[in-house]
Each structure stands twice: as C-alpha cells, then as structure tokens.
Amino acid sequence: MHLRMPLPRHNQTEFIQIDIRSCIACGQCVAACSRNVLGLLSILRHRHVHVDHPDRCKGCYKCIKACEQRAIQSRQLKEAV
Ligand code: SF4
Ligand code: SF4
Numbered sequence: 569m570h571l572r573m574p575l576p577r578h579n580q581t582e583f584i585q586i587d588i589r590s591c592i593a594c595g596q597c598v599a600a601c602s603r604n605v606l607g608l609l610s611i612l613r614h615r616h617v618h619v620d621h622p623d624r625c626k627g628c629y630k631c632i633k634a635c636e637q638r639a640i641q642s643r644q645l646k647e648a649v
Pocket of ligand 2: 581583584600601602603604605606624625626627628629630631632
C-alpha cells in the first residue's frame with residue numbers, strides 16, 4: 569500500500585514568510601537571494617515561490633525588497649507587533 573505523507577511547510581524561514589496566494593512566480597526574490605534559499609515551484613496550477621533551504625536564510629530581507637507583489641513579509645516584524 570502506498571501512503572501519501574503530508575507535505576511539510578515550505579513557505580517560511582526563521583526570518584521571512586511567503587503568502588503564496590499573492591505570488592505570481594516572477595522569480596525576482598529567487599534572483600535577489602544570494603544564499604539560494606528560494607526556488608520556484610511549477611506543478612500544474614501550482615506556480616509560486618518555494619523555500620528550498622530555510623536553514624540558509626540569514627534575514628537580509630533582499631527578497632522582501634525585490635517582491636513587488638508584497639508576497640513576502642518579515643516574521644520578526646510580524647511577531648514584534
Ligand atoms: S518576487 Fe514575489 S511574486 Fe515574485 S516569485 Fe518572489 S514572492 Fe512571488
Ligand atoms: S531574507 Fe535574505 S537570505 Fe533569507 S530568503 Fe530572503 S534574500 Fe534569502
């Protein structure tokens with residue numbers, strides 16, 4: 569029997585959180601991240617940015633500045649409010 573395991577959450581790191589509903593998969597944040605934390609997912613209708621290596625994120629927030637859709641937020645600011 570083949571069991572389907574639930575997918576882990578791949579929309580956040582220690583520092584940032586991505587609202588994939590707002591993401592248009594333009595790739596600007598992927599290009600802005602020098603640590604290769606982010607990648608693009610494209611499976612059927614699922615086209616959005618994806619956190620590939622959350623442990624590499626150092627919280628520089630270049631991805632937030634690169635996103636014109638405002639799909640990426642700082643988790644630190646959110647938790648401080
Ligand atoms: S820059 Fe914003 S809209 Fe573009 S891929 Fe990244 S999160 Fe999605
Ligand atoms: S905060 Fe910096 S290191 Fe983390 S995903 Fe964004 S650009 Fe990459």
